Amino acid sequence: MTILEHIRGPRDLSALTRRELDQLATDIREFLIQAVARTGGHLGPNLGVVELTIALHRVFDSPRDRILWDTGHQSYVHKLLTGRQDFSKLRGKGGLSGYPSREESDHDVIENSHASTVLGWADGLAKANQVLKKDDHVVAVIGDGALTGGMAWEALNNIAAAKDRPLVIVVNDNERSYAPTIGGLANHLATLRTTDGYERFLARGKDILQSTPVIGRALYGSLHGAKKGFKDFVAPQGMFEDLGLKYVGPIDGHDSAAVESALARAKCFHGPVIVHCLTEKGRGYQPALDDEADRFHSVGTMDASTCTPLAAAPGPSWTSVFGEEIAAIGAERPDVVAVTAAMLHPVGLTAFAERFPDRVWDVGIAEQHAAVSAAGLATGGLHPVVAVYATFLNRAFDQVLMDVALHKCGVTFVLDRAGVTGTDGASHNGMWDMSVLQVVPGLRIAAPRDADRLREELREAVEVDDAPTVVRFPKESAGEAIEATGRIGGMDVLHRDEDADVLLVSVGALAGVCLGTAELLRDRGIRCTVVDPRWVKPVDAQLPPLAARHRLVAVVEDNSRSGGVGWAIGQALRDAGADVPLRTFGIPEQFLAHGKRGEVLADIGLTPVEIAGAISAAMAAEDRPAEDPGKEN
Known part of the structure; x- marks a missing residue:
């Protein structure tokens, strides 16, 4: 023992x-x-x-x-x-x-x-x-x-x-x-x-002086008054x-x-x-x-003897896809630079830093400074890409609003670990960014659904030089590509039934969940259109007229339901006079307990079964004839 x-x-x-x-x-x-x-x-x-x-x-x-x-x-x-x-x-x-x-x-x-x-x-x-x-x-x-x-x-x-x-x-x-x-x-x-020998040096000197007859104590008193300068020297x-x-x-x-x-x-x-x-x-x-990169700062499951990972990812991580693409963009555009806050490697900037060491800055754990410095870089003629975890951008909201957006600076914020991150718990879930950033005038938010869309939308973001842009993605694997079957405005159509009843608006990496939901609803006789807005702020101008052709709109997002994409779409529908019921499926307004991402999503109802059940109930309630208030039971 x-x-x-x-x-x-x-x-x-x-x-x-x-x-x-x-x-x-x-x-x-x-x-x-x-x-x-x-x-x-x-x-x-x-x-x-x-x-x-x-x-x-x-x-x-x-x-x-x-x-x-x-x-x-x-x-x-x-x-x-x-x-x-x-x-x-x-x-x-x-x-x-x-x-x-x-x-x-x-x-x-x-x-x-x-x-x-x-x-x-x-x-x-x-x-x-x-x-x-x-x-x-x-x-x-x-x-x-x-x-x-x-x-x-x-x-x-x-x-x-x-x-x-x-x-x-x-x-x-x-x-x-x-x-x-x-x-x-x-x-x-x-x-x-x-x-390391400083304290012992001073203590020994003090003992010698104070033990010296007649002049020792007086001399020590004089030197003590000058100790500040002496200590700064040593x-x-x-x-x-x-x-x-x-x-x-x-x-x-x-x-x-x-x-x-x-x-x-x-x-x-x-x-x-x-x-x-x-x-x-x-x-x-x-x-x-x-491991000089990060001294095993954070590790996945592994063999303790060989350090071999035990759980292989099913595909490339979102972070690695971003890292490869930003390095490629950097080779094409010498004006693109990178900024991060004490997490150069975790956010995928390693390759960029190796290729362009004079165009990347790690400012330490100082997200506010990262945002303001990026505003200066943009004003100076460059296009900075600020890469941080989504939860940490909360700390720089004032700088994003007043320094970047107010001055119409072309800064791209790349938010890793957006949405439910799971194992790191409440403080690390990136579940507030699409709510917090909704109020920033001129700012645009992209939420890619897969690796190919991340590459596309990142390139679109760095082309914007008169306003801030945001590209956000979750933790773990980017999964398989989900191809569009068509395009309406700037929105990708992922699935479309004839005479569809429900418009499912899929935000970012939850596209697979939405397609699974559409399949379950079809089995219940409810037809769907599934669209991916790609850019969720501002709301696509074609979304309200598309919504008006359906009986119900459902928004599925990996973000807080309060003030998120569903809220923004609801406002856009009201502004356009589109009188169609809206349901929002997202993260409830609470701090989430830790667990695997899939477990947390299941706990908060972001699964095809839960969403399909709620939509079916909403459709059934809409079909139910209204009771005559004068009828007696």
């Missing part, structure tokens, strides 16, 4: 010897490698925070002391130490979330796993403690690139304003986000990494101290005794403290260390 199996909660750690703690770290790494290989998940980040997490739970008393994780994908070790060791269904339906979850444990505080938010949370909790005169501690763990986000620095500015408000900030510095972290802050932290940590933050480090994040000592000192300080820990992403697993 391993030491890990004896751990039922953080307090079980206090009795362990140093040797047992080292063995526990080994047990945890072995457990994570085997467990995550079976389910998929964020392996590299968690292998890097094993000793740090153990130290946090030995020094602080969770859940009384609040330990906050930014980003939450580093919380697997935290889960193991707080009594959650059943990883058999990690990120699967009914299993553990891949992020902190309040439903799972009182030890979890923040479920939002959008990076760079933890310091704002910590600032608020520390203020609440001060107002309520509570003496428990707040510890914010930030890293994996999250300090490149502007929100983190807004929070630091406020945290530093209160010198007497206790708060411990642990910088988990692994030099990476998804890929190696870039930018001025990364360079500053790199400088700090080279000064280790340029002034960036933090200029903000008024006490700085401890850098500490070897895999030296458990050193980390505990640093955290214990920070815990006793009556103000904000930064503890700078150096960790190695993927530590203890050589295949992860050999």
